[in-house]
Amino acid sequence: MRGPGVKKTAFSVLVALWMASAASFTWAQSNTLAYAEPAIEVDDQLRQKLLDNIRAADSFEDRFDAEAWLMLMSGRLERYVRDPDRRLRLLRKIHSAARQTDLQPELVLAVIEVESHFNHYAVSPVGAQGIMQVMPFWKNEIGRPEDNLIDLETNLRYGCTILKHYLERSEGRLAEALARYNGSYGSYRYAAKVMDAWERWR
Numbered sequence: 001m002r003g004p005g006v007k008k009t010a011f012s013v014l015v016a017l018w019m020a021s022a023a024s025f026t027w028a029q030s031n032t033l034a035y036a037e038p039a040i041e042v043d044d045q046l047r048q049k050l051l052d053n054i055r056a057a058d059s060f061e062d063r064f065d066a067e068a069w070l071m072l073m074s075g076r077l078e079r080y081v082r083d084p085d086r087r088l089r090l091l092r093k094i095h096s097a098a099r100q101t102d103l104q105p106e107l108v109l110a111v112i113e114v115e116s117h118f119n120h121y122a123v124s125p126v127g128a129q130g131i132m133q134v135m136p137f138w139k140n141e142i143g144r145p146e147d148n149l150i151d152l153e154t155n156l157r158y159g160c161t162i163l164k165h166y167l168e169r170s171e172g173r174l175a176e177a178l179a180r181y182n183g184s185y186g187s188y189r190y191a192a193k194v195m196d197a198w199e200r201w202r
Contacts, residue, residue: 069095073109076201080118090118090152097156101164107174108132108160110198111181114190120152132159135183 073091074084081087094112098105112131116122120131128135129149138158139147149155166177178191 069105073201077109077118080113093153093156097153097160100157101160103160103164103167106201107194107198108156108163109201110194111159111163111178113197113201114194120155121150130155130159132156132163134158134162138162 070088070091074087077087077091078084081090094108095105098108112118115128115133116131118131122131122133123129124133126135131152132155134149134155136149139145139149147154147158149158163177163181166180167174170176170180175188175191175195176185178194179185179188182190184190
């Protein structure tokens with residue numbers, strides 16, 4: 001268990017490196033930090049927003065994990081969401097929805113990237129709605145026709161639950177589960193796109 005002094009020091013080092021734009025961090029599967037793409041500049045306002053979001057991030061078991069994950073993913077998400085405050089709120093909600101359904105948040109980020117490019121107002125030609133492109137028929141399937149799939153939290157709950165269901169149905173075969181999620185079972189083109197994106201988020 002890390003002591004508070006160690007956590008504070010580690011966070012200060014992360015922020016200093018990020019502000020210096022020397023490098024950003026890639027969270028490797030071995031839980032080590034490695035240098036990656038150039039980092040974004042952090043000002044005092046963004047730092048405070050980050051701290052506020054870390055305090056509110058109740059889906060993390062450890063504050064240090066919240067600090068590191070939110071900082072790293074915020075830098076990666078900037079290409080899709082320019083506003084730092086919205087970016088951090090969105091990451092918190094995605095992390096929480098993923099953890100509630102026992103999914104890896106990075107996998108959910110990859111699905112969202114491919115499905116909507118993080119536009120939670122997106123509507124597809126076939127009627128799929130929101131950030132995870134959920135089909136409206138699911139509302140009737142569970143007896144909640146009044147649900148608003150454009151609402152971010154509602155859409156994330158639906159999308160993560162559906163994806164988890166297909167993972168269980170596919171006995172953990174991710175490519176099959178993704179194809180079922182997309183409605184393209186029998187073709188793995190969509191699954192390949194999500195898995196490529198997942199590599200960038202991990």
